[in-house]
Amino acid sequence: MSVGAVDITYRGIFQKNLAGVITKELVKAARHEDKIGGTVQRYGDSPERNGIPAKQFSVIADDADSLRVEMTKYEPSNVVVVAVMDDTLTKGVESWAWYGVRPINLNLAPGGTLLVISRRSAEELLELIPRREYAWNLAILPGEPSFGGLWVYNDDGTDYRTMGAVSRVAGDLVSLDSLLAQAASGQDGELRAEQLREGHDSVRAYPVDAGVGAEDTYEPVEMPGWTQMREGLVIPAVPVGETNPLFKKYTTRTARPLVKFDACVKCQICYTVCPDECFIPTPEGHWDIRYESCCGCGICAQSCPVTGCIEMVDEAVFDSNEPLHGVYENNREEYEELRQDKLAKAGGPIPHYGIF
Template sequence: MSTGSVEVVYRGIFQKSLAKNICRGIVFAAKKEGKIGIAFGRYSDSPERNGIPAKQFAVVADSEEEMEENLSRYEPDNNDVTIAADDTLCKGVESWAWYGLQPINKLLKEGGTLLVPSTRSSESLIGDIHRKGKPYNLAIVKAAASFSGLWVYKDDHTDVRLLGALAKVAPHIVSLESVVAAINEPKKNAAKEASARKAYALVASTAIGADNGNATVPYKFDLPGWKTMEEGLVIRGMTGEQKVPGRDGGYVPARNPTFKKFSTRTMRPVVNFDTCTECKICWLQCPDTCFDITPDGHYDANMEACCGCGVCEAVCPVDKCITMVNEEAFKDNGSQWEMWTKDKKSYAAWLSEKISEPPPRSHGFHHVGQYAGEIANESS
């Protein structure tokens, strides 16, 4: 039996076309083998706000009966392969307020494969991925994050590379030759075919044990059952001001307690409090009201609320006072201001390490540039 399903987790808007291309490619390739295939979004995570994790699925079956059996589930929860289209999704997925934080491997079946385009090693990535409690495989296609915008698509071959890699890790779903045949229809595309074949040859898979990975328990909350739901559409207003916990003075804006938004982020701002002039501009301009006012008058970007848009970096009038840093450099959402208050010298060292070490990346909002060089680098 060659029935199987693939979950594609992607960043809303920035990777919507990429996810669609991957799922459509799976269906077209499966059809080349005489199978039935269908691709669909997950009851729409729309509006797919910039960067918010969203999902599409592709299901492949030998017969209509098998397909019906697969589709009888609301959401495929036993996927052969989960593709995380951006490696920072490995920290977990919070799609609006449906679940709390869902581990990226949650809907992956035992023995399945989590496939990630990344320049990181499996040892590094597994530090971010929550423990599954069942063995599975982590496969990496060497590639930088592929982001584009609402009306443009960055055709950098990430889609065909992932399809080529999929053929390697789950040949019962699609073979390399059927992927190649789908790529070359209606018109031959030798460069894309070469990218798919290279990814097939180079994808590296590592067995992950049941207890390997990030031991942190992802935050969750109780969903209302059908008996506990209130009548009508209820959107609670936020309650009034909160003081900075445990301190005299300061101000923490009230925030939605269930939708924390941090899994939207691919980069985070780091603040140099030593050079901050307390001008308030970041606080005023942050579209997500992320800045807490500290008792000493500084502005502390709350890392549970920040979606990583980069506006604060752009508007801060002090050179290098706010710097957007690759999210892979961080393991928690702790307060930077608290760290700075405790030990200013250590904070300065931490700040300089964070700014200089991690590989640069785009947070999607500012993606510009050419990518011919990227195709050559990542296909080798």
């Protein structure tokens, strides 16, 4: 008797349908090997909201009893693959109702594979992914995060490419042949087969030894019992000028606003439009950003009247949530160097970020 799981970690709204297709099709493909499976979801907030880190699992077993035991658990054990749909999620995920950020590879079984869709190198990703006490594998499927936008399913082949990659790194759980057989039984069989093979052939795996990776600075998350959980749908009020200490939404971010304070005309519009009260007044009239509370919606960058004053920059190039105006106050040239360095590492600002 054996059972294994594939964890699809994704961003709410944009990738919910993508995760749903992958988890269900993996289970259906496993039936071609006389296995049995089910799917289960975990999320920190409604996965219908922008950028929310969330998980869907395929649980695949050799027999019904093994599956039944596994499906009674909060989260499946023996997760042999964690597939990450957006590489900014490697900075940590909050898949339990804002109770704390956890490492992306926390539940990965020893010897398992963290499969990331990314244009980054293994070295770059290992600067973000914390080390483990056991050896594991990092696999990279070349590609951009697939953002369907709102509830729409973006049929760009990411789902079938990912499944093909899963069959390459965990062929014992579900094979490429089974996926091809399953795809042939549905619509667009030839196209799906092509995408499966492309994902299978283009994924690259890198063994990661125990102790290799970023320093693990994550605080252990204490999960409350059901009688201690906070009330749902209640956001406690806070005094003007403060932000809610319980509602830190930075793990939803794929990009963050970076301000060119020298260009700021101190109009206060960013402060007025920010839905999360992230902007902090400074004595000289600029508006600093409390990044812990910023969900990365981009509204401030769209609303700022000065071109290039607030730019949205890939979240992966930042290593701290500390506000940055203090650096500017101490040394304006140093701040400009920092800003340019982040922009260069990110390949420039993300144009037209947000909702238009």
